[in-house]
Every structure is written in C-alpha cells, then in structure tokens.
Amino acid sequence: MATKIRLQRHGKKGKPFYYIVVADARAPRDGRFIERLGSYNPNTNPATIDINFDKTLEWVNTGAQPTDTCRAILSYKGVLYKKHLEGGVKKGALTEEQAAEKFAAWTDLKDGKITGKKTSLTSAKDEARKLALAAEAKKKEEKAAAIAAKNAPVAEEVEAPAEEEAPAAEDAE
Template sequence: MPVKIRLQRHGKKGKPFFWIVAADARAKRDGKYLEKLGIYNPVTQPATIELNVDSSVKWLRNGAQPTDTAKRILSYKGAMMKKHLLAGVDKGALTEEEAEKKFQDWLSEKGDKILTAEEKVAKTKEAEREIALEAEREVNAKREAEAKAIQDEEDAKVKAEAEAKAAAESEKETPASEDSKEA
C-alpha cells in the first residue's frame, strides 16, 4: 500500500486549516488517513505549524512519500534532517547520541533564525506604525492651525464690526453735541 504524507484541508471557506496526515495514496484528499502527524495553519502570521517529528520520521523511514508542500513543512520542522541523520546512524557513520546532538544544534540554530526574522517583522511593523502616527500628528497640527486661523479671522471680523459700530455711535453722538454747543 503506497503511503503519502499530505495535507488534509479543514476550516471555512477563505480560512484554510490543514492537518498533516499519513494516508493511503488512493484515499480522497480529505478522506480516511492512517495517522495524524500535525497541523498547519497558513492564516496566522507567521504560519502556525505543529508537527510530531518522531512519527513523521517513522513514516518517512518506512517509505512514505511527502507531497511538495508537506515536504517543505517537514523540512522546515526538521523531520527530513532527522531522517537524514538516522540514515547515517544506520550506516554506522554516526552514533545515536551524535545524531541527536547534531539535530538539537540544528533546531536551536533554526530557532534563532526564526526569532530574528520575527523581530525584523516586529520592527518593521513598529516603524510603519510610527510613520503613520507622525503623519496623523502632522494632519492634526495642520487642522488645528487652519481652525485657529479661521477663529482668528472671525474674531478680527467681530472686533472690526464692534469698532465700526462704536465709531458709528460716537459719530452720531458727536454731531448732536456739536449742535448743542452752537445753540
């Protein structure tokens, strides 16, 4: 029976969620499977991958063929590396302890790379947020300046109207007082 390691789709339309399974190659994509090896959620940022590496290696060593996407996921999580190291143990090139040490070193190095990549993403997001905030501050300052200018113009108009009204009243009073002086 040919066995494949492949993805089995779950989730809603537009929100895919996959199980990584070992299944008979003749079974339907979302049908019967032999063993669930892990999950893969491409919707999250970064994509979430949980994988049982030991079970995956067991299936790979027994001849299971991964699909292209499944092979990338297995390689990313280290299952292909562990299979390679265990092949070296079988041939006598390494001891099991050396193989496990090399695998753990590889995992820690990979983890460091992933953390630095996540930090870079976080820094770029923070920089984008700061740029957006600065642009918003500039727009707000511009709006406040325009509002202040409009308010100053209105205050100047009100003041000019008040002065004109006061001048008109004083002109009306002035001729009346001049008439009283003449009489």
C-alpha cells in the first residue's frame, strides 16, 4: 500500500483550511486517511502551519511520499532537513551532536526570518495607518478652511467702495 502525505481541504469557498494527513494513495482527496499530522492555514500572513514534527518525521522515514505542496511545507518546517541530517549520521559523515547543532542553527535562522517578516508586515501596516491619518487630517483642515471662507462675512464689498472713493478724492484736489 503506497502512502502519501497530502492536504485534505476544509473551510468554506474562498477561505481554505487544510489538514495535513497520511492517506492511501488510492483514497479520495477528502476521504479516508490513516493519520492526521497537522494543519495548514494559508489565509494568514505568513501562513500558519501546525505539525506534529516527530510523527511526520517517522512517516517520512518509513517511506510516505509527500505531494509537492506538502513537500514544500515539510521543507519549510525542517522535517526534510532533519531526515537529511539523520541520513548523514547513518552513513557516518556526521555525529549526533553535529547533526543536532546544525539543525538548531538552521531552526534559529528560520525563526529569525519569520519574526523579521512579521515585524516588517506590522511596521508597514502601522506606517500605512499613519499616512492615512495624516491625509485625513489634511483633508479635514482643507474642508474647515473652505467652510470658514464660505461662512465669513462679506468684507470684500465694504472695502471695494472705500477704494473707489479714494481715487475720486485725489482727482478733486
């Protein structure tokens, strides 16, 4: 029996939510499965991935083949890298300590990238909010100035006759 690690779709139209499952390759997409390994939510930014790391690694080591999307998810979470390092230990190229050290360094680097992306997204969102507030305040001031100009007493008519009388007075002299 060929087993696959694949996505099982849930959620409503336009808002997908996936379970990461191990299933027989002949079973339908949303049909029977052997074991549920985690979940994947592409609606958030960055996407939310919850995986039982040990169970997934065990299934990958026993020969379950991930689909293309699941392979990308497992690579993102480090399951495939851990399998690669375990292969190096079996061949004698690495020791257990070296493999654990490399995996810990990779995990720290990956976590740093993820937190960097989250902070850049939040800072961009805050900056956009500040720009929108500044533009709104400017529009409000312009509207207030326009209303004040409209409601101001007609002082121009009072000044106009005074200017006309002044040249006439000069002509009389």
